[in-house]
Amino acid sequence: MRIGELARRAGVSTRALRYYEQQGLLAARRATNGYREYDESDLKLVTEIRSLLTVGFTLEDARPFVECLRAGNRSGDACPESVEVYRRKLAEIDDQIRTLLARRAEVAAQFAEACPGCALRTGGARS
């Protein structure tokens, strides 16, 4: 399939696909007229990239997963490098959550001080 069809099926823009290629995450065969040609495995790669991006991974974070898939594994996280990224991202997310909780507490305290009459439900972001 060509880039337009892959884009539609993956739910991304053609611009994004070319960008992934430029970043070395996607490789396309070329037809005689210069058009990029993709197959089902490429769709799988793009799907993997997208799902990682939506949970806050960067393209660099996604690289090990892509390479893992290209190495023939069924899942992108079947390789130790990918698992290591999971571990690192969990630590990063935990850090960000801690930072946000601290900020929330500070802002809430300032808010309470500035507006003593304002009722404020505590811990507005419990899951």
Add this chain to the structure above:
Amino acid sequence: MRIGELARRAGVSTRALRYYEQQGLLAARRATNGYREYDESDLKLVTEIRSLLTVGFTLEDARPFVECLRAGNRSGDACPESVEVYRRKLAEIDDQIRTLLARRAEVAAQFAEACPGCALRTGGARS
């Protein structure tokens, strides 16, 4: 005082001070030779801006606080516009925390699936 001294006392760069001025958050008198001249109230403004930035506010968010101080109030959050920003930022932070908690859960689930043997302490970011 001139820009260098204000920068040192406020713990910011001179570039930052000029940027705040460009954004209309800081106004400087000019000496006859064109140098910016500041007083203690300007130091207070910059201090306010900095403390807001460190808890994740943007310069736009800080604007009402600065205007409140310039209006003669002792505290930047003594005005209803500032309090409204507090309210909005709390909602934003809560949103971000919720998003991160959801991401953490997703990543943790993927991690656990990819690496069944790996022990994983749950809720690593409790405050």
Add this chain to the structure above:
DNA sequence: CTTGACCTTGACGTTGGCGTCAAGGGTTAG
């Protein structure tokens, strides 16, 4: 006079993941 520490404005660089033209070639249906 010269050094050196200060100041001025202007303008480009940074970061990520693309969006959005621009200018052109390929392919096919009518």
Add this chain to the structure above:
DNA sequence: CTAACCCTTGACGCCAACGTCAAGGTCAAG
């Protein structure tokens, strides 16, 4: 032949809060 839709590469735009360099003016000390 032409419309219409696909594709190509190249390159600037975006957003925030400055960092950094350029090129030059100001002022006090030695």
